[in-house]
Amino acid sequence: MNGDGVPVRCPTCRREHVYVPPAYPCVCGVPLAPPIQRGAAPSPITHRTWTDAWVTVRCRACGRQSQWPQPELGCSCGCVLKVPVRPVTAPPAPVQVPRPSGAAARTAFRPLTIRNARDAVTAAGLYLTWLGFRDVLQAEPPPASGIDLRGRGLVARVDPTTRPVSLKAVECLWLHGVTTSARSVHFSLAGYAQDARARADQLRVPLFVLDLTGTPQPVNDAAQELVATGA
Template sequence: MAEPTHLRCPTCRREHVYAPQALPCACGAPVAPPMVRGAAPVPVSERTWDDDWVTLRCPMCGRHDRWPRPELGCACGSVLRVPVHDDQAPAPAHIPLPRTAAPPRPAFQPVAIRTARDAVTAVALYLRWLGYDDVRRADQRPPSGIGLAASGVVAQVEPSVRPATLRDVECLWLQSMTESATCAYFSLAGYADEASSRADVLGVPLFVLDLAGVPQPVNSPADELIAGGT
């Protein structure tokens, strides 16, 4: 756990003892954002997606990833953004594997997609085909779409005509880090460009659902998930 420090609310002058929460890296090591000693916390007046995240380097494996920027709630009602060091070094790109290997399992038997429920059913069958037998509705509801989970995997299904966004991909990845699980995203309408790029860096498998109910891999992490299974 990070060493606690004293922070004073600039609104009401109350003093707080605070230590940022450590979250697990993909390698399993805990990562906590290093606080800027002596810097005052800043009240949050408005939110932007970029301001809510900070880039950190894992001290064990050296991997750079984005993490939620730590915040502190004061009794006066102010939400305080805690000053931390932001390591802006670029994250290592995911090394793609050849997309030629066939999955070593029987052919997937799809169901046609006519409704949102059909899309969820198709993804649940696909996850079982990959070897995740105990597929269920996820306990944690995603920001959009529908969440599924099984032992060792969390998945998100976007059955609408809206392409999945950068935020969608990062939220799924963060959930998988918190639960120490594999993740996969399934979308009917594809992905925004920045979402695809970020998924490649984070190693998030992306699939596009066709109307026949067959998930099509659209990046190398998805190919690796198919090749590996469980």
């Protein structure tokens, strides 16, 4: 991870800024920040699309390639700038989904490509069904509780935003599970805040990170155990 500031000049007002890219935890646990392309000119963001909100980043520790939030910088002149990232030129390694040792009959998980927030919820639901949870259904419309998926003995939340999941979100999900005697499972596209991950470890809440291929990766021991044993 490069934690040094990178000089960025606004193309509109020519102000100079020092930009430090935010770091999020890789699924292996190592902090990871997008590698900023020094010397490349930023471009103003005039409209947003789902695809443009993500960049591909490779972890130096484990070699895994994942989708990370596109670095942005707000200038005092009012422009929001897209900060260029060095491209990952090597072909991505094939994604391996852990196979449970006691479930030889389970076929390989077939992911659903994520293009929008609804796809993220659908992909998580397919994965939970693959793990063995029954009657997994999406909430229509999404309730104020934040519970996106329910099944027999299951409540799950899917965060499709570009912000790491907060401590409060993990605790609220766990509380819903306790009050309904259900297992709580959390999915996220942008990872988890450090205190949220620590609390999930204490509460034994499985945490997964989704990449844009729709393949969940376990983040903590509770998630690893769920993958290994199934529902």
